[in-house]
Amino acid sequence: MFVTTAGRTNDEMVNLAKTVAAELEAPYIQRNKRSIAAIQKLTEKDILVVGKNRIEIHPIHGEEPLFFHPNSAMFRMKRIMKGEFDPFIQASGLAEGNTILDCTLGLGSDSIVASIVVGETGKVVSLEGNKYLYYLLKGGLKSWDTGYPMMNEAMTRIEIKHKTYEHFLDTCPSKSFDVVYFDPMFEETIEESEGIKGIRKFAIYSTLSPEAIKAAKRVAKQKVVLKDHWKSEQFERHGFTVFKRKTAKFHFGVIDLRGS
Numbered sequence: 609m610f611v612t613t614a615g616r617t618n619d620e621m622v623n624l625a626k627t628v629a630a631e632l633e634a635p636y637i638q639r640n641k642r643s644i645a646a647i648q649k650l651t652e653k654d655i656l657v658v659g660k661n662r663i664e665i666h667p668i669h670g671e672e673p674l675f676f677h678p679n680s681a682m683f684r685m686k687r688i689m690k691g692e693f694d695p696f697i698q699a700s701g702l703a704e705g706n707t708i709l710d711c712t713l714g715l716g717s718d719s720i721v722a723s724i725v726v727g728e729t730g731k732v733v734s735l736e737g738n739k740y741l742y743y744l745l746k747g748g749l750k751s752w753d754t755g756y757p758m759m760n761e762a763m764t765r766i767e768i769k770h771k772t773y774e775h776f777l778d779t780c781p782s783k784s785f786d787v788v789y790f791d792p793m794f795e796e797t798i799e800e801s802e803g804i805k806g807i808r809k810f811a812i813y814s815t816l817s818p819e820a821i822k823a824a825k826r827v828a829k830q831k832v833v834l835k836d837h838w839k840s841e842q843f844e845r846h847g848f849t850v851f852k853r854k855t856a857k858f859h860f861g862v863i864d865l866r867g868s
Contacts, residue, residue: 609656609665612625613625677715696721699851704725708732709733791835833861
């Protein structure tokens with residue numbers, strides 16, 4: 609991936625883009641008023657564009673640019689504030705003061721909602737294995753102004769780590785989080801979900817292993833939660849109790865560790 613500036617730029621943006629390129633260990637390329645398509649024709653690479661208000665990733669084959677936006681999390685926050693139902697919160701049982709390890713950050717919606725619910729006394733640690741998505745989310749969560757101070761604060765409280773869950777779980781002390789959560793990227797999930805098409809190229813594809821589930825059960829105090837396609841065999845394979853939703857394409861599965 610190459611790094612460049614937005615079309616209208618200045619010395620400050622150029623310096624920022626060069627800093628981003630250095631942090632990502634990616635080459636910087638001068639924009640020189642060229643279109644992104646023209647630069648991609650030259651480089652044959654994805655382009656990360658540093659603008660005044662946000663960072664965008666432009667995939668090589670002309671898909672829509674990828675950038676951070678707390679869209680669905682905002683809708684969900686408003687519902688939760690009205691006391692309405694959120695299936696992720698119901699399945700996880702999260703409440704104020706809880707701690708959660710989100711093993712698959714993606715575009716951050718579940719981590720944001722979790723941070724709102726657990727509040728200042730709780731903790732959300734989120735993992736992203738792809739360094740470009742990690743960089744996108746790290747900046748976006750700290751800088752995006754939603755217009756809701758409570759939500760802005762919730763986003764800034766999320767602790768993001770550039771780690772894969774396979775490695776990070778092994779480093780965690782036993783019973784160090786109330787909830788360990790997985791929302792992995794599977795082929796069937798991608799075909800069915802419009803909301804995650806933008807990250808399909810950059811997502812890390814993995815199948816949950818028995819070792820990962822065993823590690824998650826060691827690290828979690830209360831629950832291990834899995835979100836997956838309703839057809840998924842992962843729930844039965846790993847012993848999850850499924851919260852089935854009649855009209856939903858995704859279900860939540862829970863391994864309840866309380867009392868074990």
